[in-house]
Amino acid sequence: MKLIFEKSVPGRHSSILPACDVPEVDLGVKREEPLNLPELCENDVSRHYTQLCQRVHGVNCGFYPLGSCTMKYNPRIDEEMAALPGFTNVHPLAPKASVKGSEAVLELAAKYLCEIAGMDGMTFQPAAGAHGEFTGVLLIKQYHDARGDKARTKIIVPDSAHGTNPATAAMCGYDVVNVASAPNGCVDLEALKAVLGPDTAGLMLTNPNTVGIFDENILEITRLVHEAGGLCYYDGANLNAVMGHVRPGDMGFDCIHMNLHKTFATPHGGGGPGAGAVGCKEFLKGFLPKSVLMEGEGSIQVRGFAGNFLVVVRALTYLMTLGKEGIPEASTNAVLNANYLMQKIKGTFTPAFDRVCMHEFVLDLSEFKKETGVSALDVAKSLIDHGMHPPTMYFPLIVHEALMLEPTETESKETLDEAAEIFRALYAQAYSDPDYMHAAPHHAQIGRPDEVKAARNPIVRWTEA
Amino acid sequence: MGSYVPGTQAEREQMLRAIGMEREDQLYADVPEQMLLREPLNIPSGMSELEVRNAMTELAEQNKVFKTVLRGAGAYDHYIPSIVKYIPAKEEFLTAYTPYQAEMSQGVLQSIFEYQTMICQLTGMDVSNASVYDGATAAAEAAAMCRDRKRTVTLVSGAVHPDTINTVRTYCYGSNTELRVVPCKDGVTDLEALQQMLTPEVSSVLVQQPNFFGQLEPAKEIGELVHNAKAMYILSCDPLSLAILPTPKEAGADVMVGEGQCLGLPIAWGGPYLGIMATTAKHMRKLPGRIVGETTDDAGNKAYVLSLQAREQHIRREKASSNICSNEALCALTAGLYMATMGPEGMREAAKQTAAKAHYLQAELCKLPGVELKYKGAFYQEFVTVSPKRCEILTALEDAGILGGLPLGENEILWCATEKVTKAELDKAVAVVKEVLAK
């Protein structure tokens, strides 16, 4: 498909603005370079983006069991509410008396999310999950600094963690201590004890963890960290498993981020915008970020203004829709769907941990690959030919040839049954025709791209031939 | 209550039996008993779609929407063409994840590649990333990418947006590095002070063009000073203004950052917005965030992929220069769509009219007795006045459905106009101010 620049016709344009009704001005300086943007009429633009849109797989197109990403259905009412002029046409620095609705949205969302997380205070300034992690770890840093405790230089991260955890700790000036997981994927208590000490600033953890198992030692883990003088940070990436059943605050965590774009059904938008609401216990509330221009000086700040407000509007719409009954129901069914799908796939591909899982599970294809030569990547690419988005590949790092599946609660039994059938068919095909799978996908928008070429000789913009 | 769970009671029971369970609570057997919630959550019961619509609409109606907005300060009320609102609402764009699986994500990848190209065209820079969170975080990320072992101090002009300064300060606090604020003189960066502050430990200098007070900085001169001291030059620009003003490339910037909200995104009480980041070819591999690159597939067809991923946190972990993962992809798509819809002529027209309206407003306000222009330098879309009765002026404007400028220091107002306001609206605003001052 052509690039939009290749469709440009000199002189073509849309009629958007009227003639200027005030005198033109000369600013004294001007742009010398030509401005090479595409020249198109509105229909050209519409067709181009519609064509692009036909080359995207969204949750609306089909099953999207991308582990750790919680690709649940994104309700359309949430979109419509976020497009209300009363929300979109409000200036962030408008007088307080004129933005009572916006403030109420944040207050209600904070109240509901604090209740779900077991926290006492909340900020919506962080714009994404990793941004929330950064904010949360800065709460920990400020806490130690305020006490004059300068010896705490280390953040503990399990080796099964998302890459954002160690990257966040490093951005916050901490040394990262990776602790090995126990064979069941949970925290190894002895390994944890060995690294805890007066230099421990905190621990970053997901629970359920990245292999989809609820760490039953969680109270002991958080107690040990607190005993060493550190704080506990909950990475909310996997919160969809436990909402309304068990709260991070009750597990002993001091602060948390929640991905509103995962757990609370706001759309991912092809990679954002999200929102990484950060909650904390009472004793950390004073350290939450604020906007200088909106609320005054004297605090940390992680972006401009109040955050991705329209994403919070969507999440609040979702929270209001589900309410106290629907929230735990969503989690229950996320866990039920994951266990059901794992059960249906079992007998072909092997789960990395053969036990009840939470909202997601990991398949370990290392034996399968030894037998057939077909890799997790080959299976993932073959799924594309069946119209299914592949699971998360090669994560967590502690499982080799990993495929991580998270069906979410909004998929029906038929969808799960069909998916299991596809997995079974691919399992059989790996024995009968592995070459076909090595070359997959066969019916996608493109074949496998040459990523080495892209990285060695980067072409990151179009240039006129 | 509302629910998006499709399974009927019968289906759920059937699925439970398939996994060898009788009751749903067995799914949570791994959770220690004492931690399980015994009571329902203390939040209201769920509602039907119609009830939720009414409740949310009521909240939206508690906000006051001003027909005329003369306030900027980081959020600019430009006109958004109709098509720019419709296309990003297409469900495929809306509900897709990050395009990790290139074979089923060419549409998203191409849209980002086109966005990157447009940002390069607009700024003159060689390479753009796929976006970061907003203008303030773009500045903070840029400061981080410029630091090395020997040069760790970041200088920020005092005329940069206060939210941006505080965000950069917070990121510096995180990385245990120092931020120093360069004082202003006559509403622009004080060049003499800057010259003195450019010591060998300075890694970069961040300047905003036009600055927070609306003034045009001597951007090229500043760039020369910065480069003479072998530091990196970060210029934060209003992207729409670049249709008519010198590009950051022309000013000698090493890194361009900016708030992309003015490119087709609503002011929306602060977000989602769009963090723009672009740099020179030399610094491409230091640029944080996702970057889409062109390559070929196994049949030799053109294909787009997320490229240069070895810079990123999922591979580099604690050695990554940034932890960014999700960005503002849909906002980048919107900005690309806005630029494609406006075209070069439309972009120039929007920028020109923005400047013209702001200058008309300034001229008319300063004709009123008692109203003075605070800074006399050239400006683009914002300017500061000093006048008596600031509070009364703003209140009277609000009563007339006009959001006046932003109150700054004593008796100061930071005004803004865009192409969206008509001469009639501006005349009405001036008349309201005149009446207040005459009282």
Place this chain on the structure above:
Amino acid sequence: MNYPKELMYTKDHEWLKEEDGVAVIGISEFAQDALGDVVFVNLPQEGDEVVAGDAFGDVESVKAVSDLLSPVTGTVCAVNEELLDSPELLNSDPYGAWIIKVENVTDKEELMDADAYEAFCAEEG
């Protein structure tokens, strides 16, 4: 797999050659094979101090980053800038594509000769 006799090797799969008191450092064929297609090399600058056993740069493949560990302590006196444009040389000619040269060498890692290294690689599989 090729193990040139005139070179010394580390357990981290770097090779080292001494030329007039200057240590020339690269990665072994075993290393390039394990890394896969190298897409970029992060190099130090001339004048940087390197410490035996510490990272002086890294090599990127599409999906991984590996530290380059210095076999010696000293001062970098040359870097092979050709690798910035042609990182694939590390794959095609690992023993020709030196990465850095180090002078004023004051300390060294434990090094193996070609035979010992070949046996070591056989064990690592």
